[in-house]
Amino acid sequence: MLQETGFSDLDSLIEKTVPSGIRMKTSLRIPKGMSEHEYLRHIKNVSLKNKIFKNYIGQGYYGTITPSVILRNIFENPGWYTQYTPYQAEISQGRLESLLNFQTLVSDLTGLPLANASLLDEATAAAEAMAMFFNLKNRQDHIERPRFFLDAATFPQTKDVIYTRAIPFGIEVVEGDYRSAAIDETYFGALVQYPNNLGSIEDYSGFISNVQNTGGHVVMATDLLALTLLTAPGELGADVAIGSAQRFGVPLGYGGPHAAFMAAKDEFKRVIPGRIIGISVDAQGNRALRMALQTREQHIKRKKPRQIFVQRRLYWLIWRRCMRFTMVLKD
Secondary structure: OHHHHOOOOHHHHHHHHOOHHHOOOOOOOOOOOOOHHHHHHHHHHHHOOOOOOOOOOOOOOOOOOOOHHHHHHHHOOHHHHOOOOOOOHHHOHHHHHHHHHHHHHHHHHHOOOEEOOOEOOHHHHHHHHHHHHHHHHOEOOEOOOOEEEEEOOOOHHHHHHHHHHHHHHOOEEEEEOOOOOOOOOOEEEEEEEEOOOOOOOOOOHHHHHHHHHOOOEEEEEEEOOHHHOOOOHHHHOOOEEEEEOHHHOOOOOOOOOOOEEEEEOHHHOOOOOOOEEEEEEOOOOOEEEEEEEOOOOOOOOOOOHHHHHHHHHHHHHHHHHHHHHHHHHHO
16 A cells, blocks of 8 residues: 555555544553453453343334244244345345245235335334335426425434435425324325324324325334234325334344334335345246345346446546545645
């Protein structure tokens, strides 16, 4: 690296590339080294300072457990998940089957015929649904329906992501009570929570009909475990249902992604984000799973690996020349 950039030592390279204002003037405060035994004893003593409290906050994240029989026979059984990317179907049949099972479960509980298998969490799934509705009802150069209704009893983290994602689209988010909302042709969609932020189970069927009568679409943020007892969003007339599958045994882990889902009516099959796993047959006529739909994914086809390699090599060389030119300018 030093030969390529023309510097004699690492200090002079850092002097040119890292601004002095953000460099530390003192050494790192690193304690004396420990043996493995000493470290394990130390970290054990630190862990004893933790205090375990009960969590009553909820709001989409709940203290669950993973049953040992599931953990042992599925999560720890490589025959099920064959860790590999789903688009390499020939060597990831186990993973594809688990995703297909997930889709089937989501479709059954939400009462909607189409379900995908690759969303991050409930809040971003809600934003994806909003963006999908917006693009269906508007053109990039001509926005006729800029407004999106957000029920006030929605989880706060979902509201935050909705508001943030609405800014680059130019979407006007209108927050209020679904009971008194005046929905007209300026709205392209709406979101309601089921059960809501207060734990209330509302009948949204009338509101959903009102939105759809104006030409808009409705997404319901819901809880899969609650849907084992409640009326399914599809039966209430919702166009899309989103949420998190965390309640089915994904323990809390200080934040981070959980298995989110999106289920929709059949009319959204060409625009729904993420992946959809489908059933096909192989060359021998056997049942085979493959990705029936995917978006936002780069795939290297078998017949084009050399072409992809050359293209990436070219990008790297261009980047390298640009960096060299930048260094000359700085000097």
